[in-house]
Amino acid sequence: MADKMRVLLADDHAIVREGLRAILETEPDIEVVGEAAEGQEAVNKTDHLKPDIVIMDLTMPGMGGLEATRHIKQTWPDVHILVLTMHDSDEHFFQVLHAGASGYFVKGGSSSELVAALRTVRQGDVFLYPSMAKKLMDDYMKRVRTGKDRESYDGLTEREREILKLIAEGRTNHEIAELLVLSPGTVQTHRARIMAKLGLHSRTELVKFALRRGIIALGDR
Known part of the structure; x- marks a missing residue:
């Protein structure tokens, strides 16, 4: 069996992190290795936990998700970032791609779509939510x-x-x-x-x- 996909959750809402963990822990090939409530914590935990993928919210207190994405990709380029956000504007979308994220998932998508997005990103491909x-x-x-x-x-x-x-x-x-x-x-x-x-x-x-x-x-x- 292939190694499990190690995922770090970064979102400032505990209920969102709990929901994501509940979804992902039902998948045999995915392991949630940690959580972060703001961008700097996501950067620190990426350093300590070495996840394969960080699910990153854009709007968080302190260091936001966009800045955290840039920092992670500059320091650990092999770590993939899947942005999970309520924003579907062109401005946010292109900023995320230029920051080096591997995927853009709009909150409101189904759990099966999210899991498919993670697997797409882990394979080295770019995942774009249909509207984007x-x-x-x-x-x-x-x-x-x-x-x-x-x-x-x-x-x-x-x-x-x-x-x-x-x-x-x-x-x-x-x-x-x-x-x-x-x-x-x-x-x-x-x-x-x-x-x-x-x-x-x-x-x-x-x-x-x-x-x-x-x-x-x-x-x-």
């Missing part, structure tokens, strides 16, 4: 209609362009990490930033972008 994925798609279509593909691509760093090409070729995060001598967590962070900058929400859309821009040819995949 639609926002990304809408933004992408606006860019296509207004010819902003060139502007978006020009905004990528050389490293991001390199990783974009490898993702479009079908490489996994672990394969990219080995090729570029990076950690999988660092590759995941770059991937999330690429998706946010280009206004894309899936690997399929990323491949279409790469084909359209001539970054890859059909025979490259």
Whole structure:
């Protein structure tokens, strides 16, 4: 049996943490290793407990979830962050992705959706709640209609362009990490930033972008 997924819960409401723990402890492959009521505590417990994933609320007293996410990803890039929030605004959404979070889950989703999100994130993929994925798609279509593909691509760093090409070729995060001598967590962070900058929400859309821009040819995949 594979190692259990170690999860840290960070939310300032005890009732939310209790509810999340009750949901997750019914899953045989998930272990809740700790709880935090504010951002600095989440950072400290990440250091001590070494979770695989932190479920992070955005709005907490003291250090907020966004700042805590940035700190955790800078210090422990292999730790995944799944943001759990009531906010579904574009502003919060893109800030979260740029901070390095691997997923964005809006409170109100079902317990089965939450568990699926955790498993998606642990595999190194990005999870976007359906309403947020639609926002990304809408933004992408606006860019296509207004010819902003060139502007978006020009905004990528050389490293991001390199990783974009490898993702479009079908490489996994672990394969990219080995090729570029990076950690999988660092590759995941770059991937999330690429998706946010280009206004894309899936690997399929990323491949279409790469084909359209001539970054890859059909025979490259």
